[in-house]
Amino acid sequence: MAGAQAASAVGLVLMATALLQCLAVGAATSHTVGGSSGWTIPPNATLYPDWAASQTFAVGDTLVFDFVTGTHDVMEVAKSDYESCSAANPIGSTITTGPATVSITSTGEHYYICGFTGHCAAGQKLSITVASSSSTPSPPPTSTGSNGPTPSVTPGSDAAASLLPSGVKATVALLLLISLAFLP
Numbered sequence: 680m681a682g683a684q685a686a687s688a689v690g691l692v693l694m695a696t697a698l699l700q701c702l703a704v705g706a707a708t709s710h711t712v713g714g715s716s717g718w719t720i721p722p723n724a725t726l727y728p729d730w731a732a733s734q735t736f737a738v739g740d741t742l743v744f745d746f747v748t749g750t751h752d753v754m755e756v757a758k759s760d761y762e763s764c765s766a767a768n769p770i771g772s773t774i775t776t777g778p779a780t781v782s783i784t785s786t787g788e789h790y791y792i793c794g795f796t797g798h799c800a801a802g803q804k805l806s807i808t809v810a811s812s813s814s815t816p817s818p819p820p821t822s823t824g825s826n827g828p829t830p831s832v833t834p835g836s837d838a839a840a841s842l843l844p845s846g847v848k849a850t851v852a853l854l855l856l857i858s859l860a861f862l863p
C-alpha cells in the first residue's frame with residue numbers, strides 16, 4: 680500500500696535526520712585559549728575571563744594552549760589553588776611543551792594556571808565551566824512512541840552517539856539517504 684511505503688519513507692527520513700543531528704552534536708570544538716593572544720601573561724586580568732565567557736565548552740572539546748616551550752606551562756588545579764595561584768598541587772601532570780592540546784573529559788568547572796613564578800598572579804589563569812549536554816538546544820520530540828516502532832537512535836542522544844565513531848555514523852547516514860532515493 681502507498682500508506683505503508685510513505686510511512687517507511689518517513690521513518691527513514693527521521694532516522695537519517697537523527698543520525699545527522701548526532702553528527703552535528705558530536706562535533707568536537709577546538710578552543711584556542713585567549714584567541715589570538717594565546718597562552719601568555721595577559722595585558723589585563725580580564726582577557727581570559729572574557730575569552731572563556733565568549734566560548735561554549737562541551738565534553739569532547741579540546742583546549743589549545745598556544746605558547747612557546749620554556750616560556751610558560753599549563754597545569755590544571757583545584758579552585759582554591761586557581762584563586763591563590765598555588766602551583767604546588769597540580770591535577771595530573773604539568774604540561775611543559777607548547778602548543779598544548781588538552782581534552783575536556785568531564786562537565787563542571789575546570790581551572791588552569793601557568794606555573795611560572797608570577798604569571799598566574801599577573802592573570803595567566805583560566806577557569807571554564809563545561810555544561811552537560813542538555814544545555815545544547817534539542818529539537819522537540821518527534822514521537823511519543825505510541826505510533827509504531829521508533830528509531831533506536833533518538834535526536835540528541837549523546838549516549839547513543841558516543842557508541843559509534845563519527846565515521847561509522849556518517850556512513851550509516853549516507854546509506855540511509857541513498858536508500859531513500861530508491862524508494863518507489
Ligand SMILES: *[C@@H]1O[C@H](CO)[C@@H](O)[C@H](O)[C@H]1NC(C)=O
Pocket residue numbers: 716722723725726
Ligand atoms: C584586555 O586585553 C585584550 C587583549 O589585548 C583586549 O582585547 C581587551 O579589550 C582588554 N580589556 C580591557 C578591559 O582592557
Ligand SMILES: [Cu+2]
Pocket residue numbers: 719720750751752793794795798799803
Ligand atoms: Cu606563564
